[in-house]
Structure formats: C-alpha cells, structure tokens
Amino acid sequence: MKPKIFIDGEHGTTGLQIRTRMAGRSDLELLSIPEAERRNAAMREDLLNNADIAILCLPDDASREAVSMVSGNNRVRVIDTSTAHRIAPDWAYGFAEMDSAQPAKIRDARHVANPGCYPTGAIGVIRPLRQAGILPDGYPVTVNAVSGYTGGGKQMIAQMEDEANPDHISAPHFLYGLTLKHKHVPEMKMHGLLDRAPVFAPSVGKFPQGMIVQVPLYLDDLASGATIESIHSALVEHYAGQSIVEVVPLAASEKLGRIDATELAGADTMKLFVFGAPGGTHVNLVALLDNLGKGASGAAVQNMDLMLSA
Numbered sequence: 484m485k486p487k488i489f490i491d492g493e494h495g496t497t498g499l500q501i502r503t504r505m506a507g508r509s510d511l512e513l514l515s516i517p518e519a520e521r522r523n524a525a526m527r528e529d530l531l532n533n534a535d536i537a538i539l540c541l542p543d544d545a546s547r548e549a550v551s552m553v554s555g556n557n558r559v560r561v562i563d564t565s566t567a568h569r570i571a572p573d574w575a576y577g578f579a580e581m582d583s584a585q586p587a588k589i590r591d592a593r594h595v596a597n598p599g600c601y602p603t604g605a606i607g608v609i610r611p612l613r614q615a616g617i618l619p620d621g622y623p624v625t626v627n628a629v630s631g632y633t634g635g636g637k638q639m640i641a642q643m644e645d646e647a648n649p650d651h652i653s654a655p656h657f658l659y660g661l662t663l664k665h666k667h668v669p670e671m672k673m674h675g676l677l678d679r680a681p682v683f684a685p686s687v688g689k690f691p692q693g694m695i696v697q698v699p700l701y702l703d704d705l706a707s708g709a710t711i712e713s714i715h716s717a718l719v720e721h722y723a724g725q726s727i728v729e730v731v732p733l734a735a736s737e738k739l740g741r742i743d744a745t746e747l748a749g750a751d752t753m754k755l756f757v758f759g760a761p762g763g764t765h766v767n768l769v770a771l772l773d774n775l776g777k778g779a780s781g782a783a784v785q786n787m788d789l790m791l792s793a
C-alpha cells in the first residue's frame with residue numbers, strides 16, 4: 484500500500500509548493516481537501532486521521548489544533564512547518580544536515596518540526612563552529628538577513644504584488660522585526676547551540692523567492708588561532724558526505740563580487756560561503772537558500788522521504 488500523505492494548508496504558499504514537489508510521485512497517495520473546505524475542521528480531522536504522514540502548512544495555532552486532532556491516533560506521523568514545535572523536546576528538528584545523528588532521529592520520529600527559513604541558514608553556519616569549539620561561549624552573535632516576500636505567506640504576497648491592496652507595500656526592500664523579538668530567535672539559539680540569544684535583523688526584498696543570511700564574526704574573539712581557513716575547513720568537514728548543503732570553496736568565494744539573493748530560487752539546496760581576506764581580522768559567514776526550498780517545502784519533502792525510509 485502506498486503511504487497516504489495529507490497536507491493541511493495545501494492551498495497556502497508552503498503547502499502548494501510541497502504539492503508541486505510531489506506531483507508525479509507514483510509512490511505516494513496524496514489525500515486532498517477542496518480549497519473551499521480548507522478551514523472545515525471536521526473534514527480536516529478526518530483527512531488528518533487517515534494519513535500516514537500529515538504535513539502541516541498552517542499558522543502556529545492551527546498547527547497546534549491539527550496536532551491535537553491526531554493526538555489519540557498513534558499511526559499518524561506529523562511534519563509541522565510552523566514555528567509551534569521547533570523547540571519542543573519531544574519533536575525531532577527536521578534539519579538533517581545539522582548533526583550526524585539527525586537523519587536517524589528524523590527517520591524514526593513520530594513528530595518532526597520543519598525548521599524556519601532564516602534559522603536554516605543561521606544554524607547552518609553557526610552550529611558547526613560551536614561543535615568544533617571555534618565559536619566560544621558568550622560570543623555576541625548577530626544574524627542579518629533578507630528574504631523573498633513569499634516568506635510572509637499569502638498575505639504578504641498580496642501586499643507586495645497587488646497595488647490595489649489597502650496595505651500595499653511599495654518599498655523595494657524593508658526591515659521588520661524591529662523589536663528584536665522575532666519568533667525565530669529561540670530556535671536559532673537552541674539548535675545553534677548558543678548560550679546567548681542572537682541579535683536577529685530580518686528584512687524583505689521585492690523578489691518572490693530567495694534568501695541571504697549573514698553571520699559576521701570577529702576572528703580575535705573566536706577560539707585562539709581561528710582563521711578564515713580553519714573556519715572554512717570546519718564547515719567542509721561538517722557537511723562532508725551529503726549533497727544538500729554545499730560549502731563553496733574559498734578560492735571560488737574570493738572571486739565573487741556580489742551574491743544574488745535569488746540565485747537558488749526554486750532549488751532545495753543551500754550554499755554556505757566564508758568571506759574575508761586571508762590574514763584579515765573579520766569573516767562573514769553567508770548562507771544562500773530559497774525560503775520555500777531548503778527553507779520550507781523542499782525540507783518538508785526531504786523529511787517526509789527520510790520518515791518513509793524507516
């Protein structure tokens with residue numbers, strides 16, 4: 484029997500992209516809810532309980548409600564793309580490349596929390612340096628980022644694309660999260676293995692998909708002897724043996740004059756760069772991804788496939 488997959492929120496931004504990625508997969512049976520019934524709780528509960536894997540592409544509160552709808556059904560496994568369960572101890576964090584033990588944890592989990600888009604980039608560069616002892620306790624980490632506007636879901640897409648929208652945004656680039664209390668900070672701290680919450684400065688650009696996450700560091704405040712080369716080597720070692728996260732060679736990074744936030748739009752991979760001059764005093768760690776690729780829908784499909792491999 485084919486595994487049954489139900490995407491709760493399949494008509495939203497993340498859900499639609501997961502559906503697109505599953506189109507043509509003859510190894511899966513996709514359960515579906517008509518768009519007009521997307522908020523019909525009884526229908527959703529029925530479909531959720533008939534699924535082998537339910538992928539939640541909903542706001543946080545609706546995700547919590549969906550989880551409660553299947554709480555008495557041990558057969559249903561859940562992937563939640565919202566922020567609701569990303570630091571919950573009994574959920575596996577769905578970033579397979581962050582640790583060598585993570586793929587098996589995801590494969591065997593009943594509940595998988597899909598990472599946030601910005602945290603995927605931030606944790607992707609920070610965690611290997613914490614594990615290698617390069618980034619010391621107490622370091623004041625900052626995370627500066629720009630996302631494509633699909634990161635804000637249907638509402639922001641309408642604000643950016645529809646000039647008649649009463650809340651139309653005409654800015655080509657804007658900062659937000661100005662109170663520095665963004666929902667992604669606890670997740671970055673926990674899975675980045677940080678002892679201090681990072682300062683997180685997000686922004687949105689007038690392009691639909693793509694993301695740059697930057698973590699600049701002072702070399703002389705890192706572990707003694709840290710260099711651009713040793714940081715790069717730690718990332719290369721961490722990501723050896725997998726094909727989703729690419730650590731760009733230093734020689735290639737040195738030749739780049741600019742980074743295009745949309746370069747990986749439509750891809751489910753992530754590129755990591757270490758920028759800085761040889762013998763210099765600072766480095767800038769940069770993650771490039773698609774907020775809807777490795778940042779959401781691509782990662783959800785990757786996690787589903789890992790869970791189905793159990």
Ligand SMILES: NC(=O)C1=CN([C@@H]2O[C@H](COP(=O)(O)OP(=O)(O)OC[C@H]3O[C@@H](n4cnc5c(N)ncnc54)[C@H](OP(=O)(O)O)[C@@H]3O)[C@@H](O)[C@H]2O)C=CC1
Nearest residue numbers: 492494495496497522540541545565633634636637774779
């Ligand atoms: N967009 C992105 O780049 C990323 C998004 N995510 C996460 O994915 C989740 C979904 O976000 P996104 O796809 O962008 O959002 P959208 O607003 O585009 O889609 C959400 C969907 O959920 C539906 N929905 C809302 N409330 C309920 C409810 N109570 N019951 C049933 N359906 C409901 C919406 O229906 P309606 O049209 O009626 O509102 C809509 O179809 C969020 O938790 C977000 O944090 C994660 C990483 C990146």
Ligand SMILES: CC(=O)N[C@@H](CCC(=O)OP(=O)(O)O)C(=O)O
Nearest residue numbers: 564565566599600630634635687
């Ligand atoms: C541009 C924009 O608004 N981005 C969203 C993040 C994307 C998202 O929905 O959050 P997750 O990645 O955690 O699921 C935000 O900052 O709230």
